[in-house]
Amino acid sequence: MNALLVYPQCPDSYWSFRHALSFQGKRAAQPPLGLLTVAALLPASWDRRLVDTNVEPLKEADLVWADVVLLSGMLIQRDPLLSIVRRCRARGVRTVVGGPISSSLTPDELEADHIVIGEAEGLVAALARDIERGVAQPVYCAAERPSMEQSPLPDLSLVRMKRYGTMTVQYSRGCPFNCEFCNIVEIYGRRPRTKAVAQVLAELDQLCAAGWRGPVFIVDDNFIGNKVRVRELLSALIEWQREHQYLFRFITEASLNLADDEELLHAMRDAGFASVFLGIETPSEASLAAANKLQNTRRDMLASIARIQSFGMEVMGGFILGFDTDSEDVFERLVQFIQKSAIPIAMVGLLQAIPNTRLFQRLSREGRVLDTGGGNNTSCELNFRPHMNADRLIEGYRFVLRRIYSGDAYFERVREYLSRCRPHYGAHFSLANVRALFFSLMRQGVIGKARLSYWKFLLAALTRYRDCFGAAMTMAVMGYHFQVVTEQIVSAEPS
Numbered sequence: 173m174n175a176l177l178v179y180p181q182c183p184d185s186y187w188s189f190r191h192a193l194s195f196q197g198k199r200a201a202q203p204p205l206g207l208l209t210v211a212a213l214l215p216a217s218w219d220r221r222l223v224d225t226n227v228e229p230l231k232e233a234d235l236v237w238a239d240v241v242l243l244s245g246m247l248i249q250r251d252p253l254l255s256i257v258r259r260c261r262a263r264g265v266r267t268v269v270g271g272p273i274s275s276s277l278t279p280d281e282l283e284a285d286h287i288v289i290g291e292a293e294g295l296v297a298a299l300a301r302d303i304e305r306g307v308a309q310p311v312y313c314a315a316e317r318p319s320m321e322q323s324p325l326p327d328l329s330l331v332r333m334k335r336y337g338t339m340t341v342q343y344s345r346g347c348p349f350n351c352e353f354c355n356i357v358e359i360y361g362r363r364p365r366t367k368a369v370a371q372v373l374a375e376l377d378q379l380c381a382a383g384w385r386g387p388v389f390i391v392d393d394n395f396i397g398n399k400v401r402v403r404e405l406l407s408a409l410i411e412w413q414r415e416h417q418y419l420f421r422f423i424t425e426a427s428l429n430l431a432d433d434e435e436l437l438h439a440m441r442d443a444g445f446a447s448v449f450l451g452i453e454t455p456s457e458a459s460l461a462a463a464n465k466l467q468n469t470r471r472d473m474l475a476s477i478a479r480i481q482s483f484g485m486e487v488m489g490g491f492i493l494g495f496d497t498d499s500e501d502v503f504e505r506l507v508q509f510i511q512k513s514a515i516p517i518a519m520v521g522l523l524q525a526i527p528n529t530r531l532f533q534r535l536s537r538e539g540r541v542l543d544t545g546g547g548n549n550t551s552c553e554l555n556f557r558p559h560m561n562a563d564r565l566i567e568g569y570r571f572v573l574r575r576i577y578s579g580d581a582y583f584e585r586v587r588e589y590l591s592r593c594r595p596h597y598g599a600h601f602s603l604a605n606v607r608a609l610f611f612s613l614m615r616q617g618v619i620g621k622a623r624l625s626y627w628k629f630l631l632a633a634l635t636r637y638r639d640c641f642g643a644a645m646t647m648a649v650m651g652y653h654f655q656v657v658t659e660q661i662v663s664a665e666p667s
């Protein structure tokens with residue numbers, strides 16, 4: 173049986189990092205880890221190939237080769253995913269769709285021959301057996317959430333690593349919190365499940381043996397969701413990193429209560445965590461409470477962020493506009509908050525009512541849902557009726573983006589981040605780094621709209637931040653991506 177695993181294209185957004193990655197000759201941020209895990213679960217007798225359409229086209233010859241095409245994706249990939257499903261069906265190739273999108277859309281909406289709802293570990297063996305026998309069902313739905321200790325070593329042999337900016341490892345799934353807008357708890361549950369420490373170390377060994385040197389994103393929903401287990405992991409990571417001369421720079425996602433746990437902060441720093449993404453959402457206490465983001469309430473969030481940064485970790489932040497309790501002053505407050513936070517990478521989006529969330533259910537009851545939405549929270553297309561006038565909300569959203577991604581505002585945050593964290597990565601000599609520096613000087617320093625701010629920053633990087641010049645230039649290049657995407661968002665025609 174020839175199994176073709178296909179990952180649909182992700183649209184250009186803040187999360188794609190596409191415009192920064194091109195400086196280094198990379199094509200996408202990270203490989204599709206879910207499909208690499210599915211590949212490892214398929215019967216050993218099956219031949220398998222991967223086409224990640226973010227880095228290469230899906231060719232007719234691929235479809236001629238395939239007996240079955242397995243697709244995975246998120247809601248944001250719906251349109252490209254559907255176009256691949258239709259292409260396969262037109263050629264008579266059997267299709268299977270799984271991943272988070274199958275929990276957001278109905279089987280009919282996905283149009284595939286077989287839909288897999290739930291996590292692959294408990295389903296792929298039965299699906300493969302039924303396909304071989306010619307008795308595969310239209311829908312496979314996991315009866316329970318599997319133990320992550322059943323999860324195999326992802327099949328890295330299918331990936332050309334040089335095309336990607338970051339490699340990925342998953343340690344846990346699920347999150348103990350219950351934010352109203354989030355679909356993580358609905359899909360993966362509130363009791364975080366983790367891999368065994370040995371599994372994670374085996375994945376790092378695999379990356380190391382395959383020649384990967386660079387950032388590794390631990391793509392957990394909330395890395396500190398199970399604090400007892402994560403302490404065990406961190407002890408092992410510290411040892412592994414020491415034995416391997418701190419080969420990897422880790423990035424992960426966590427909740428803001430990380431700031432309250434000094435022991436955990438020390439351990440993450442010692443294990444080589446350089447960046448952590450936090451869902452901060454909004455400076456409005458009322459909106460946090462209404463969204464049930466209680467872990468961010470009753471605290472000085474700026475102080476919590478600064479505390480995490482004081483352990484050398486860059487904080488990336490997720491922010492949302494469009495809560496029912498947002499008032500007219502939320503836009504200016506958010507700009508001020510982000511500037512004070514020294515968070516260079518601020519992912520600001522509009523609230524989306526994702527199907528299968530408590531928010532979607534509430535808004536449906538209130539008759540305010542317009543459609544299932546496209547999963548892209550920067551698209552300026554609301555899929556529900558907000559309390560604030562919709563045009564005003566979108567105008568305010570664009571105001572925030574224009575302000576925080578103006579050259580001066582962005583580089584001011586980077587300078588403050590460098591002062592607080594003194595990060596020491598990215599300074600080694602490599603062709604990719606030289607290429608990135610050259611393109612940065614050309615695109616940002618010569619023809620870039622923010623070139624004045626850029627040169628001021630470069631001067632500071634060469635004087636005040638010489639010890640962290642590599643990180644400074646990495647952040648400059650990142651800024652280019654955010655400025656390009658911001659330009660697209662603010663100049664798009666109102667829908």
Ligand code: SF4
Pocket residue numbers: 347348349350351354355356357393394427451
């Ligand atoms: S903390 Fe993050 S992952 Fe957890 S429920 Fe809230 S938004 Fe979702």
